Amino acid sequence: MAIWRVSLAGLFTGSALCNGKPMRPLLICFAIFFSGCGGPIDRPAREDKTHIVRVNDDEVRTLDPHKVSIVTDGRVVGDLFQGLIDLDVSGRPIPGQAQSWSVSDDGLTWVFILRPDLVWSDATPLSAEDFVYSFRRLVLPATAAPYANLVNGWVGARAILKGEAPAERLGVTALDSQTLEIQLIRPEPALLNMLAYAALVPVPRHVIAKHGDAWSRPGTLIGNGAYTLSSWRRQASMEMVKNRRFHAADSVALDRVTYVPISDEMAAVRQFRAGEVDIVPDFPGTMAAVLEQQLGDQVHIGPYLTTFYWVFNTTKPPFDSPAVRRALSMSVDREAIIKSIMRTGNAPAYAMVPPDTGSYGPAHLPDWASWPLEARRTEAKRLLEAVGITPASRLEVVHRYNTSDTYQRIALAIGQMWAELGVDLVLFNSETAVHYAALRSGDYVLGRAGWAADYAAPENFLFVFASASKGLNYPRYRNPRYDELLDAAVSESDVPTRMALMRQAEAILIEDSPILPIFYYVSKYLVADDVTGWSPNVLSAHRSRWLGFAP
Amino acid sequence: MIGVLASRLLWAIPTMLAIITLAFFMMRIAPGGPFDGERAMTAEVKANLERAYKLDKPVYVQYGHYLAGVVQGDFGPSFQYRDQSVSGLIRQGLGPSLLVGGLAVSLAFVMGMALGITAATHQGGVVDRLTMALASLGLALPSFVIAPLLALAFGVGLRLFPVAGWGTAAHLALPVFALSIPYAASIARLTRGGILATTSAPFVRTARAKNVSPARILWRHILPQAIMPVVSYLGPSAAGVLTGSVVIETIFQIPGIGRYFVQGALNRDFTLVMGVVIVYAAMIIVFNLLVDLVLQRLDPRTRSTA
Numbered sequence: 001m002a003i004w005r006v007s008l009a010g011l012f013t014g015s016a017l018c019n020g021k022p023m024r025p026l027l028i029c030f031a032i033f034f035s036g037c038g039g040p041i042d043r044p045a046r047e048d049k050t051h052i053v054r055v056n057d058d059e060v061r062t063l064d065p066h067k068v069s070i071v072t073d074g075r076v077v078g079d080l081f082q083g084l085i086d087l088d089v090s091g092r093p094i095p096g097q098a099q100s101w102s103v104s105d106d107g108l109t110w111v112f113i114l115r116p117d118l119v120w121s122d123a124t125p126l127s128a129e130d131f132v133y134s135f136r137r138l139v140l141p142a143t144a145a146p147y148a149n150l151v152n153g154w155v156g157a158r159a160i161l162k163g164e165a166p167a168e169r170l171g172v173t174a175l176d177s178q179t180l181e182i183q184l185i186r187p188e189p190a191l192l193n194m195l196a197y198a199a200l201v202p203v204p205r206h207v208i209a210k211h212g213d214a215w216s217r218p219g220t221l222i223g224n225g226a227y228t229l230s231s232w233r234r235q236a237s238m239e240m241v242k243n244r245r246f247h248a249a250d251s252v253a254l255d256r257v258t259y260v261p262i263s264d265e266m267a268a269v270r271q272f273r274a275g276e277v278d279i280v281p282d283f284p285g286t287m288a289a290v291l292e293q294q295l296g297d298q299v300h301i302g303p304y305l306t307t308f309y310w311v312f313n314t315t316k317p318p319f320d321s322p323a324v325r326r327a328l329s330m331s332v333d334r335e336a337i338i339k340s341i342m343r344t345g346n347a348p349a350y351a352m353v354p355p356d357t358g359s360y361g362p363a364h365l366p367d368w369a370s371w372p373l374e375a376r377r378t379e380a381k382r383l384l385e386a387v388g389i390t391p392a393s394r395l396e397v398v399h400r401y402n403t404s405d406t407y408q409r410i411a412l413a414i415g416q417m418w419a420e421l422g423v424d425l426v427l428f429n430s431e432t433a434v435h436y437a438a439l440r441s442g443d444y445v446l447g448r449a450g451w452a453a454d455y456a457a458p459e460n461f462l463f464v465f466a467s468a469s470k471g472l473n474y475p476r477y478r479n480p481r482y483d484e485l486l487d488a489a490v491s492e493s494d495v496p497t498r499m500a501l502m503r504q505a506e507a508i509l510i511e512d513s514p515i516l517p518i519f520y521y522v523s524k525y526l527v528a529d530d531v532t533g534w535s536p537n538v539l540s541a542h543r544s545r546w547l548g549f550a551p
Numbered sequence: 552m553i554g555v556l557a558s559r560l561l562w563a564i565p566t567m568l569a570i571i572t573l574a575f576f577m578m579r580i581a582p583g584g585p586f587d588g589e590r591a592m593t594a595e596v597k598a599n600l601e602r603a604y605k606l607d608k609p610v611y612v613q614y615g616h617y618l619a620g621v622v623q624g625d626f627g628p629s630f631q632y633r634d635q636s637v638s639g640l641i642r643q644g645l646g647p648s649l650l651v652g653g654l655a656v657s658l659a660f661v662m663g664m665a666l667g668i669t670a671a672t673h674q675g676g677v678v679d680r681l682t683m684a685l686a687s688l689g690l691a692l693p694s695f696v697i698a699p700l701l702a703l704a705f706g707v708g709l710r711l712f713p714v715a716g717w718g719t720a721a722h723l724a725l726p727v728f729a730l731s732i733p734y735a736a737s738i739a740r741l742t743r744g745g746i747l748a749t750t751s752a753p754f755v756r757t758a759r760a761k762n763v764s765p766a767r768i769l770w771r772h773i774l775p776q777a778i779m780p781v782v783s784y785l786g787p788s789a790a791g792v793l794t795g796s797v798v799i800e801t802i803f804q805i806p807g808i809g810r811y812f813v814q815g816a817l818n819r820d821f822t823l824v825m826g827v828v829i830v831y832a833a834m835i836i837v838f839n840l841l842v843d844l845v846l847q848r849l850d851p852r853t854r855s856t857a
Contacts, residue, residue: 062633069590144603149593161595216634234643235806236717260716264801266699267715274707274714402589433583433819440587450589470594 041294044275045530049549051256052531054279055268059235059261064216065201066138069146071452071540074198075281076259079240079544080223081201084112084131084180085192089546091456091537093192097126097202097224097247098180107187107493112180120204121228121243128174134202135182136160136167147199150454153490155183187493190358190457196541197455201225226252226545235261240544253533253548272526279534279542280526285344285406288524298529301344302536305354305453306521307461310399311474313445314514318387318395325513327383330368330376331421332414338519341409349517351510352451352465353458353502356538359495360458363520364506377421384421391422398426401448402435410518411448439474449474450521456539458502459490465509475514482508556840563836567829574828575617578821579610585630585819604630617822621829627822631815637826641808644795645830647717648807651800652793654727656785659734663781666735667742672769674747682739689736698729698802715804726803730796734788738781745777752776775849782849786842790834794827 046052058072065077078087086096098112118126138145139160151157155171171183184191194200204222208215215221218232226248227240238259242252260277262268268280269287273294283291292299312319312328319325334348347355351364368376389395399415401407408427415425430438439447453460463469466486467478482505489501509515523540533546586592586600601607605616620627626637670682705725706714712724749755750773758768795809808827815823 059632061631064634067633069588069592141599142603144596144599146590146592146596146600148596148599158595161599163599213634233717233806234640235800235810236647236804260804262715262804267702267802267804270699270702270707271714271716274710276714276716431583431817432589433585433587433817434581435583436587436589436591437583440591452590464591471597472591472593474591 040296041273043273043295043298043528046275046278046528046549049551050254051258052254052279052544052547052549053258053260053277054544055271055277055281056238056259056261057265057268057281058263060232060238060259062216063221063229064213065198065203066134066143066145066147067216068198072261075542076238076240077198077201078225078541079227079257080221080225080229081198081203082225082246083195083197083201084114085195087196087539087541087543089533089535089537089543091539091541093196096196097131101192107189108184110182110184110191111175112182114178114180115247116178118224118247119245120206120222120224121245122204122207122222123245124204124206124222126202126224127177128180129177130202130205131180132172132174133205135172135200136170137203137208138199139170140167145199147197147454150194150197150199153184153186153188155185186491187498188490189493189495189498190455190459193358193455193457226543227257237261246545248545252545254544257544257547269526272528278528278531279547281523281540283524283526285342285524288344291526295526296529298526300525300527300536301522302525303347303354303356303538304521304523304540305357305456305538306450307349307352307354308448308450308518308521309349309352310516310518311439311444311447311449312514312516313442313447314475314477315442316445318389318397319445321387322512323383324387324389325516326511327380327421328418328423329513329516330383331380332417332516332518333373334518337410337413341406341413342519344522344524346519346522349519351506351517352515353461353506354453354520354538357453357458357461358456359499360502361499364503364510366507366510381421384423389422391420394422394424396424396426397446398428398444399446399448400428400430400435400438400444402432403429407448440471442474442476447474449515452521453539458499458506459486462486462502462505462509463490465514477509477512477514479508479512482512556844559840559843563833566836567832570832571618571621571825571829572614574825575614575821576610578816578819578824579613581819583819585821587819604628617825626826626829629820629823631818631820631823637822640811640823641826641830644806644808644811647805648795648800648809649793651723651726651730651805651807652789652795654723655730656734656789656792658727659731659738660781660785662731662735663738664742666739668746668769668774670739670743671746671750679743683743686736686739689732690740692732694729694733694796694798695802697732698725698799701725701729702802715802717804717806722803726799726805729803730792730799734792737784737788741780741784742777745780746773749773749777779846779849782842782845786838787835790831790838794831794834 056072056075060073060076062068062073065081068074068077082096084096084098085093088094097114097118099115101110101112103110114128120126137143139148139151139157141161141163148161156165156169159165160167160170173181175181202224207220207222211220218229221229226243226246228243230241231239240257242255243249265283269283271277272280288301312325314320338346338348350366350369353360353363355363399411401411411425411427418425438444439449451461451464464472465477467483485501485505489498489505492498492501527534530550532548532550534542586597605613617627629635629637629640632640666682666686670679673679702714702725705711713722716722755768755772758772795807797809797813800807800809811823812827815827
């Protein structure tokens with residue numbers, strides 16, 4: 001076992017270049033398998049300082065912003081299109097196509113003033129009407145936009161999405177060619193963050209009218225972002241060139257951006273080391289230490305607004321009892337999991353909303369989170385014994401997870417932590433589609449899940465467990481008090497009051513423990529040391545318009 | 552000859568129909584659908600998506616719809632790549648898969664034959680044992696081990712070839728070599744076995760008795776006979792190599808269709824998987840036919856009956 005580990009580590013870290021000098025192939029093969037040297041790697045720098053090569057973690061599935069459903073697509077859409085609001089280098093909202101905005105006192109009406117003389121990349125003028133058209137297209141049932149529910153808080157959106165009202169009922173109006181009004185049914189202090197999201201950028205109605213659904217293919221795609229698509233060879237590379245008609249084209253440093261889709265993280269790391277790519281958006285956490293040794297400060301690990309948790313099916317015994325759920329949550333040693341399995345310094349999670357989500361502040365902590373582990377286990381034992389679960393009686397629980405080594409190891413660790421409480425964890429893995437179909441249909445008792453923020457706002461995490469969240473609320477959690485508090489919170493325009501109400505709601509959620517939060521994810525990047533304009537941020541949003549190379 | 556060809560091609564139609572039907576219903580029986588992903592969707596959004604892809608219709612209606620499309624050459628829209636048609640995706644991906652696969656099969660054939668002949672002509676000696684050990688190694692080492700090793704050694708280490716990617720001839724070197732290794736190993740073993748089995752055949756003894764030169768015996772008399780198992784093996788395996796290898800395509804980033812098969816199946820991209828199944832099945836049918844024709848040419852015994 002130990003030897004296999006060593007050789008595997010060698011295989012992946014492969015110090016084929018021990019001291020910068022090439023070795024003979026046979027020697028390299030041996031060195032790879034039995035490598036003990038992990039010194040710094042001399043990575044060739046890019047000669048063409050106007051062209052960056054970025055890795056995308058998978059093949060882009062669509063360039064139609066309304067059909068985007070994964071981060072992979074959002075990443076390139078953010079370069080090809082720009083919404084009313086954009087994100088700066090740190091992921092904070094800044095003026096995009098809108099130059100200014102105002103909001104009514106009740107927080108329900110927003111007016112955006114567009115920049116003057118905006119054009120699409122084909123020089124067609126871009127007006128407020130284009131935004132009206134785009135937002136209507138987003139909620140039309142025929143578009144079947146995966147992110148249509150983002151605008152559920154806009155006047156008319158839900159009825160249109162259900163096919164009960166025409167798209168014209170959407171609360172979006174062009175007051176004139178440069179002024180856009182958005183009407184909400186409840187205050188949305190995070191509207192600006194939301195408007196920077198890929199699904200809320202404008203789409204070119206003049207191109208869609210001509211080409212229909214095929215408009216977003218190379219050759220016909222027209223955008224309004226800092227870059228335009230020049231070619232796209234599926235599964236090989238996507239080439240973009242600077243959009244000279246972009247309103248801030250003068251501040252865009254790079255002339256060309258290439259995205260290469262690499263779903264194999266190790267392959268991406270190899271290409272980074274060979275100097276073939278400049279930015280890699282993920283790498284295996286188990287390699288973090290070795291990579292830091294080899295690549296130094298080109299390795300970036302930072303917080304990311306995503307929570308890893310397990311869900312209890314609250315409709316099935318024994319997890320219909322909040323005490324049992326809380327006891328099991330209490331007894332999990334999150335620090336140990338982070339230290340020995342994740343190894344990327346994740347923050348432990350005791351609640352759903354990650355720290356620093358919008359204006360939420362620090363993460364919620366139940367009182368027991370600060371107790372010593374022994375005290376937590378004693379309390380857990382007491383709670384379990386009260387319902388007849390003892391080390392002697394043994395309770396068998398099947399844990400469902402989507403196939404992954406990491407998830408399996410986490411489950412094994414937790415199984416061990418629970419064994420002394422009288423709970424035997426049985427592992428059951430399946431592929432992603434089967435796993436989520438089971439969670440969705442309630443065919444599980446304990447399952448693995450995760451939730452990533454679409455935009456930085458606590459409601460984006462908390463609405464998942466509202467009684468009305470059909471299809472998302474895997475634990476089938478129902479607590480009228482939670483629903484009420486959440487409703488009150490999202491109807492509140494005063495931000496401190498709103499956040500206080502959300503915190504109260506989350507306290508109830510964690511007290512009831514339909515979920516077992518384990519840790520918050522981190523973003524893991526490799527960024528070449530001559531790349532400028534890159535800064536880690538919680539949304540993991542890195543627009544190419546900010547990037548450049550040090551001379 | 553033409554009669555054989557026509558009847559075989561005619562038989563291909565019910566075969567394809569059976570394959571399409573089986574694959575279609577097996578995909579639908581599997582739990583989980585194309586919209587059960589890591590990213591959960593609200594019920595309304597999911598309903599709209601299902602309607603857009605006609606998944607709200609009964610399965611037999613979907614099947615009829617799909618068959619009607621296939622007959623007209625339309626494999627439907629991809630569930631996963633939302634603005635692409637499956638036909639379009641396959642059209643784009645088939646070229647690279649065929650190029651890498653074709654080169655790999657050719658290389659495997661040349662390497663395998665060379666190794667096999669060398670081993671057979673040195674039967675029992677050190678060269679034979681070494682060659683066969685090499686072939687066993689080539690068969691035993693899976694491509695997900697060989698491919699990253701090649702990339703590390705020749706890409707990151709020696710910087711002779713690009714680590715991965717697509718576009719120039721240099722990009723082909725490592726994937727083609729990695730892909731050819733297990734096939735070359737099989738061919739080497741089959742060739743060696745074939746030659747050794749044929750060496751003792753009566754017609755070879757006759758040739759020897761007539762004082763034909765050993766080289767001529769090998770090339771003119773033994774090889775056409777000995778190569779038959781290789782040809783039988785090459786048919787179906789060529790179909791497999793040409794439609795792309797998911798491991799090689801992923802590691803070396805080849806824009807082929809091999810990845811679509813696995814990714815499509817995992818993501819329940821029904822139409823994409825069906826499209827690849829159809830291409831794969833068609834290739835197997837064609838290659839098996841080719842193999843039979845070549846075997847007929849090689850074996851004098853089958854010629855008169857054909």
